[in-house]
Amino acid sequence: MANTIPIxxxxxxxxxxxxxxxxxxxxxDHEIDTVAETSVEDALALLDDEPIDCIVSDYEMPDRDxxxxxxxxxxxxxxxxxxxxxxxxxxxxxxxxxxxxxxDYLLKLEVVEDQQYGRLANRISKVVSQQRAQRKHELLVxxxxxxxAQVAADGELLTVNPALAAIVDADPASLAxxxxxxxxxxxxxxxxxxxRQALENDATEGSEDxxxxxxxxxxxxxxxxxxxxxxxxxxxxxxxxxxxxxREVRHQxxxxxxxxxxxxxxxxxxxxxALSSLELIERDCDVDPAIxxxxxxxxxxxxxxxxxxxxxxxxxxxDHDPEPVSLSTVTDRAWENVASDGxxxxxxxxxxxxxxxxxxxxxxxHLFENASNHGGSxxxxxxxxxxxxxxxxxxxxxxxxxxxxxxFDLGFSTSQKGTGMGLSIxxxxxxxxxxxxxxxxxxxxxxxxxxxxxxxxxxxxx
Numbered sequence: 001m002a003n004t005i006p007i008x009x010x011x012x013x014x015x016x017x018x019x020x021x022x023x024x025x026x027x028x029d030h031e032i033d034t035v036a037e038t039s040v041e042d043a044l045a046l047l048d049d050e051p052i053d054c055i056v057s058d059y060e061m062p063d064r065d066x067x068x069x070x071x072x073x074x075x076x077x078x079x080x081x082x083x084x085x086x087x088x089x090x091x092x093x094x095x096x097x098x099x100x101x102x103x104d105y106l107l108k109l110e111v112v113e114d115q116q117y118g119r120l121a122n123r124i125s126k127v128v129s130q131q132r133a134q135r136k137h138e139l140l141v142x143x144x145x146x147x148x149a150q151v152a153a154d155g156e157l158l159t160v161n162p163a164l165a166a167i168v169d170a171d172p173a174s175l176a177x178x179x180x181x182x183x184x185x186x187x188x189x190x191x192x193x194x195x196r197q198a199l200e201n202d203a204t205e206g207s208e209d210x211x212x213x214x215x216x217x218x219x220x221x222x223x224x225x226x227x228x229x230x231x232x233x234x235x236x237x238x239x240x241x242x243x244x245x246x247r248e249v250r251h252q253x254x255x256x257x258x259x260x261x262x263x264x265x266x267x268x269x270x271x272x273x274a275l276s277s278l279e280l281i282e283r284d285c286d287v288d289p290a291i292x293x294x295x296x297x298x299x300x301x302x303x304x305x306x307x308x309x310x311x312x313x314x315x316x317x318x319d320h321d322p323e324p325v326s327l328s329t330v331t332d333r334a335w336e337n338v339a340s341d342g343x344x345x346x347x348x349x350x351x352x353x354x355x356x357x358x359x360x361x362x363x364x365x366h367l368f369e370n371a372s373n374h375g376g377s378x379x380x381x382x383x384x385x386x387x388x389x390x391x392x393x394x395x396x397x398x399x400x401x402x403x404x405x406x407x408f409d410l411g412f413s414t415s416q417k418g419t420g421m422g423l424s425i426x427x428x429x430x431x432x433x434x435x436x437x438x439x440x441x442x443x444x445x446x447x448x449x450x451x452x453x454x455x456x457x458x459x460x461x462x
Contacts, residue, residue, distance in 0.1 A: 030121035059086035349385035395444035
């Protein structure tokens with residue numbers, strides 16, 4: 001029986017033969033590190049000198065019985081798992097042993113005569129594993145920044161960690177035995193009600209509340225302590241900073257959208273007038289076509305800038321509603337909106353992914369526009385699958401290695417046609433899906449954008 005961490009077991013029996021035989025069998029056949037003692041006093045002395053993970057003790061011994069030994073162990077060394085062996089199948093002894101907290105109770109004759117040392121070894125391994133898990137849990141609770149308490153159904157605080165005690169400026173030990181509703185007032189009464197719902201439904205419940213001007217997110221988890229008294233674990237996390245940050249981001253997004261809408265409205269009106277006036281001038285006046293074309297390109301670029309400013313402002317507020325989406329289908333829709341004569345797109349995948357269809361289409365449109373701006377009217381674009389996402393590659397001029405870390409920066413562009421906002425929008429849409437995006441060189445020498453971290457639902461050959 002292999003154990004990652006060796007189990008050190010103490011066998012105590014006034015029969016030297018039985019003590020040594022048990023220790024040797026556990027050590028040789030079950031890989032449990034075992035030491036034997038033949039008296040309670042010698043056993044207590046050994047416990048004082050070295051760590052022991054489990055004690056296996058006889059009940060009937062001449063100096064002190066096994067339950068007296070257990071009491072001394074609890075007083076001096078805490079809750080070391082204790083397995084009691086007895087030569088009599090006495091229900092009174094068994095009941096008393098269980099009431100005093102033995103981890104298990106076995107008949108010595110069954111172990112010796114039926115050679116059930118494997119059963120004893122399994123019991124030792126089980127109780128030690130449970131003890132170690134409990135200690136690890138207690139250590140995590142003790143050092144957790146979350147406020148944690150174990151609360152009985154009537155509101156009694158059974159255990160309280162330092163983080164919760166600090167909230168009410170008290171010592172953890174002084175809070176044990178008090179009522180949750182007395183310690184936290186109205187908030188405590190509300191939490192106790194939710195905790196009771198968790199016990200009634202036998203399911204974790206949650207809530208949020210404010211205590212002492214701090215906002216908390218709470219979880220209430222049912223815990224079986226013993227059959228006659230159930231309890232729940234209350235875990236409260238201070239989310240004040242997170243909530244305030246989310247509120248500030250929301251306000252900033254609202255202000256940015258308002259600003260962008262006002263600016264775009266104030267710009268669109270004179271821009272519309274300018275475009276209409278240019279048409280009249282070209283029709284009724286003798287204007288150099290090169291000058292008229294330059295003015296038209298400038299006004300058109302202003303229109304694109306206005307569209308991109310609005311798109312950037314609204315990315316933080318756009319609803320994100322992912323659903324299974326065919327990448328091929330969305331690619332076709334996006335290409336219809338941006339394709340130029342002579343440019344081509346090929347889809348080398350039957351990928352289905354979880355995404356917001358509208359925002360995925362917008363992401364592809366901006367990548368296609370970027371390819372057209374840098375690759376010309378005859379650019380060839382390819383969309384393909386990755387292990388955890390997809391890529392968009394073109395055969396244009398590519399992006400110099402020194403510029404790749406800046407291509408997603410707002411305002412960065414190496415083309416006179418671009419606004420410097422399209423790839424920033426692409427990055428924001430990817431981030432809203434919890435995707436990552438990077439850029440490298442395509443096999444054709446152009447640019448290749450790789451979107452990863454995608455929730456891929458299905459991949460078929462195109």
